[in-house]
Amino acid sequence: MEFRDTQEQADFRSEVRDFIEQQCPAELRGANTFDGTPPNLRAAMDKWRKGLASKGWIAAGWPKEYGGAGLTPLEQFVFNQEVAEAGAPQVGGIGVMMLGPTLIVHGNDDQKRQHLGGILSGEVNWCQGYSEPGSGSDLASLQTRAVRDGDDWVINGQKIWTSGAHQADWCFLLARSDPEAPKHRGITYFLLDMKTPGINVRPLINMEGSHGFNEVFFEDVRVPARNVVGEVNRGWYIGTTTLDFERSSIGASVSQRQTIERNVKWMRENASRFRAGSQDTVRLAWANRAVETQVVTMLSYRIISMQAAGQVPNSEASIAKLFTSELSQRISSTSMAMLGMAGQLRTEDAPFGGEIPTGYLFNVAMTIAGGTSEIQRGIIATRGLGLPRG
Numbered sequence: 001m002e003f004r005d006t007q008e009q010a011d012f013r014s015e016v017r018d019f020i021e022q023q024c025p026a027e028l029r030g031a032n033t034f035d036g037t038p039p040n041l042r043a044a045m046d047k048w049r050k051g052l053a054s055k056g057w058i059a060a061g062w063p064k065e066y067g068g069a070g071l072t073p074l075e076q077f078v079f080n081q082e083v084a085e086a087g088a089p090q091v092g093g094i095g096v097m098m099l100g101p102t103l104i105v106h107g108n109d110d111q112k113r114q115h116l117g118g119i120l121s122g123e124v125n126w127c128q129g130y131s132e133p134g135s136g137s138d139l140a141s142l143q144t145r146a147v148r149d150g151d152d153w154v155i156n157g158q159k160i161w162t163s164g165a166h167q168a169d170w171c172f173l174l175a176r177s178d179p180e181a182p183k184h185r186g187i188t189y190f191l192l193d194m195k196t197p198g199i200n201v202r203p204l205i206n207m208e209g210s211h212g213f214n215e216v217f218f219e220d221v222r223v224p225a226r227n228v229v230g231e232v233n234r235g236w237y238i239g240t241t242t243l244d245f246e247r248s249s250i251g252a253s254v255s256q257r258q259t260i261e262r263n264v265k266w267m268r269e270n271a272s273r274f275r276a277g278s279q280d281t282v283r284l285a286w287a288n289r290a291v292e293t294q295v296v297t298m299l300s301y302r303i304i305s306m307q308a309a310g311q312v313p314n315s316e317a318s319i320a321k322l323f324t325s326e327l328s329q330r331i332s333s334t335s336m337a338m339l340g341m342a343g344q345l346r347t348e349d350a351p352f353g354g355e356i357p358t359g360y361l362f363n364v365a366m367t368i369a370g371g372t373s374e375i376q377r378g379i380i381a382t383r384g385l386g387l388p389r390g
Ligand SMILES: Cc1cc2nc3c(=O)[nH]c(=O)nc-3n(C[C@H](O)[C@H](O)[C@H](O)COP(=O)(O)OP(=O)(O)OC[C@H]3O[C@@H](n4cnc5c(N)ncnc54)[C@H](O)[C@@H]3O)c2cc1C
Pocket: 127, 128, 129, 130, 131, 132, 133, 134, 135, 136, 137, 138, 160, 161, 162, 163, 164, 213, 365, 366, 368, 369, 370, 371, 372, 373, 374, 375, 378
């Protein structure tokens, strides 16, 4: 791995930096947009979205013919690093990362025409209907049924943990279309308009107190057969499609380093709050966290250098996901230990505007969402180390 930019990469980096400087309004930098854009930031977000769209940078990794910028993984790496350094929000979410690539590879012309534009403009919100109460890690065991009836499919069942379903216009959904087939082979991939009669979205409030995900119930929901993506019963394989996306988690490593820097600054400025000796304990903990973020950065470089060499990261991406998500929890725990009793406060006048305990509670989900730590360890053991399945 060459850590220094080539001349070309350095030029591209300064182009991205200048662009962010001009197009990303200051009030958006570092803003929390995870549960949607707060009303007071919508105008700023629109400006940023339009600027990104003008360069094809909402979906920087999509091919140009579909409205992306066709950036190589290495260029995406530089782009994502600079966006994270500036604290600028990502735009497009799962529509850009998951659904768009699936439609580009498996969608028919009508589906591409109907849906890709709305993803790129950010006007159409999507949710992912995969997990069910009995099917998360073992997703292929899902039970939501799809039965063919004339020109439609009729869906019955339940999804759970569906992020953003309460704000979504459409859902990409996996449902069982052939219960007799082996479990991976009887699943179909549907595009479902969330306004269709028979869909009931119920909020799930997480332990941090916010409404991010939901339960979604389907009662005789009719989906036109033209909304099947790819072949019937091949949905499992269609749902696992990815484009040549940068998969290094470099953005997470940058924001973790920035979080640590802000905490260390606070520790220095508030030295008088610590009892004799206790600041040393906290200082040592931050030193460990700082070293660990360097590890994350190295893991990111490892992944991107594999991609640049045309290899597909597999267990390496699991190592990065596992380490990064567990580190986010250690960083939050260290902040809480540093703040002591003040770490209980979630008011605006509390240290860090009360965001530390919110992050502490929120980060619990990081080792579950997108594949649990146990599942990542299983992948590392079997695919990475070649150990036998337990
Ligand atoms: C914040 C958040 C957002 C989410 N958003 C979405 C969404 O938008 N759409 C969606 O479809 N899903 C979503 N999910 C669901 C997520 O994909 C699942 O929670 C995750 O896959 C785990 O599945 P599960 O919750 O059913 O747990 P289970 O699979 O039941 O796991 C329970 C426990 O058993 C362990 N375990 C299970 N299998 C194994 C194994 N083979 N080996 C070792 N240990 C094992 C797990 O590690 C875990 O500790 C979201 C989850 C979170 C936390």
